[in-house]
Amino acid sequence: MVATRNMSPGDIILREKAAVVGPSLEQSKPICLGCSAPLIKTWHLCSTCQAPLCSKTCEKHPAHVDECMILKRNSAAMYTYFQNGTYQKKKPHPENANYQVILPVRALLLKKLDIKKYKAVLALQSHRKEREEMGKTEIVKEKVLPLVQLYKIQEAHEDMIQDLCGIFDTNCFELFPSGAGDTLSGIFPSAAMMMHSCYKNTRLTFSDDHVLTIIARSKIKKGDAIYHTYARTFNTTTIRRIGLFSGKHFGCECVRCKDPTELKSFASTLICICGGNVIPNDPLDLTQDAVWKCQECSSTLPSLQVASQERDQMMELNNIQRDDIRGLEDFLSRHKKHLHPGHASLIEVKKHLSVGYGRFTGYTFDKISIEKLKNKIGYCKEVLDSVAILEPGISTQKGLTLYELWMGEWGRLSWLKE
Numbered sequence: 001m002v003a004t005r006n007m008s009p010g011d012i013i014l015r016e017k018a019a020v021v022g023p024s025l026e027q028s029k030p031i032c033l034g035c036s037a038p039l040i041k042t043w044h045l046c047s048t049c050q051a052p053l054c055s056k057t058c059e060k061h062p063a064h065v066d067e068c069m070i071l072k073r074n075s076a077a078m079y080t081y082f083q084n085g086t087y088q089k090k091k092p093h094p095e096n097a098n099y100q101v102i103l104p105v106r107a108l109l110l111k112k113l114d115i116k117k118y119k120a121v122l123a124l125q126s127h128r129k130e131r132e133e134m135g136k137t138e139i140v141k142e143k144v145l146p147l148v149q150l151y152k153i154q155e156a157h158e159d160m161i162q163d164l165c166g167i168f169d170t171n172c173f174e175l176f177p178s179g180a181g182d183t184l185s186g187i188f189p190s191a192a193m194m195m196h197s198c199y200k201n202t203r204l205t206f207s208d209d210h211v212l213t214i215i216a217r218s219k220i221k222k223g224d225a226i227y228h229t230y231a232r233t234f235n236t237t238t239i240r241r242i243g244l245f246s247g248k249h250f251g252c253e254c255v256r257c258k259d260p261t262e263l264k265s266f267a268s269t270l271i272c273i274c275g276g277n278v279i280p281n282d283p284l285d286l287t288q289d290a291v292w293k294c295q296e297c298s299s300t301l302p303s304l305q306v307a308s309q310e311r312d313q314m315m316e317l318n319n320i321q322r323d324d325i326r327g328l329e330d331f332l333s334r335h336k337k338h339l340h341p342g343h344a345s346l347i348e349v350k351k352h353l354s355v356g357y358g359r360f361t362g363y364t365f366d367k368i369s370i371e372k373l374k375n376k377i378g379y380c381k382e383v384l385d386s387v388a389i390l391e392p393g394i395s396t397q398k399g400l401t402l403y404e405l406w407m408g409e410w411g412r413l414s415w416l417k418e
């Protein structure tokens with residue numbers, strides 16, 4: 001997708017309604033198949049098809065009405081499991097619902113409801129071959145196909161279900177409508193044609209009625225490529241690239257990935273014992289012989305060793321709760337000696353601390369020390385510096401962090417006055 005005119009930040013590039021939307025193919029939390037509300041304390045099983053809904057009202061919800069006709073063909077299937085070649089029935093309860101069958105069923109329904117959308121969905125890439133090599137098709141064969149087939153839909157043969165699951169995996173955008181009990185997955189055929197870059201120039205927003213709006217994040221000149229991103233800003237190049245390769249089946253070679261310093265954000269840079277910056281000779285190279293090199297003393301490290309350290313760090317960070325201030329502080333103090341201050345893991349931690357200081361229990365403004373207050377301000381500034389490089393232009397993170405910075409400055413003023 002290429003810009004056909006000059007665009008300023010905030011200009012709308014595309015607006016598109018989801019061709020199909022439904023509970024994530026990953027394990028969804030219990031949600032209403034009509035309005036997507038969480039089904040925690042109360043729920044209602046559809047009187048026609050037994051599907052999990054929030055109330056009788058949602059039996060008539062536009063999202064559910066059409067699939068209800070299919071689901072009622074075998075109302076027990078929603079709560080049937082397939083294991084070791086046999087079907088087992090479970091108690092009809094939202095916790096036991098097979099949410100993973102809904103997206104394929106809704107996509108197949110399009111054939112009757114909107115043939116244009118149906119064809120647009122099926123025209124998207126499914127990466128069948130790569131999925132076969134990674135064992136993903138085997139999982140579909142075991143966990144999705146036998147369940148969808150219980151509904152006796154003519155088109156639901158293995159090839160079709162494999163293609164659909166591949167299309168969802170590769171092209172879905174995640175939506176979180178207000179009041180929903182979990183993220184939803186949606187297919188937007190035009191937006192799916194957009195190219196990926198870890199250095200995006202667009203911002204995506206989703207409305208509650210599943211309309212995607214893509215706006216220009218920064219200035220885009222006529223003829224420039226329009227990029228969105230599947231990767232998280234505060235991840236290192238290797239982590240982003242491995243994630244994109246295993247999830248989306250391509251090797252990213254964007255401007256950020258190609259640059260050893262990631263546009264001078266130093267988001268993957270290590271610190272050598274001599275104090276110099278250690279960066280990869282070629283960040284795209286993850287072979288046996290690839291090395292990272294200190295820019296001061298020229299000592300080297302195998303790229304694969306760095307990759308495994310990064311993975312350990314990421315797992316460590318993922319295991320720290322976002323409101324565990326001590327855990328976050330501990331991570332920071334242990335890793336700041338050997339990671340550049342702009343390193344993605346450190347910025348991620350600083351981002352959480354900048355929110356937690358002044359807010360979380362035990363760290364509210366009336367309890368917090370002046371040192372931690374100063375840290376809140378300092379971390380906000382570091383996050384903003386990193387965002388200015390990696391997400392230039394209109395950025396939600398920038399807005400959120402500027403707010404925290406203002407809160408911090410306000411807190412410091414009150415502290416000084418006392």
Ligand SMILES: [Zn+2]
Nearest residue numbers: 032035054058
């Ligand atoms: Zn509902």
Ligand SMILES: [Zn+2]
Nearest residue numbers: 046048049068
């Ligand atoms: Zn129903």
Ligand SMILES: [Zn+2]
Nearest residue numbers: 198252254257
């Ligand atoms: Zn990239």
Ligand SMILES: [Zn+2]
Nearest residue numbers: 272274294297
């Ligand atoms: Zn060195």
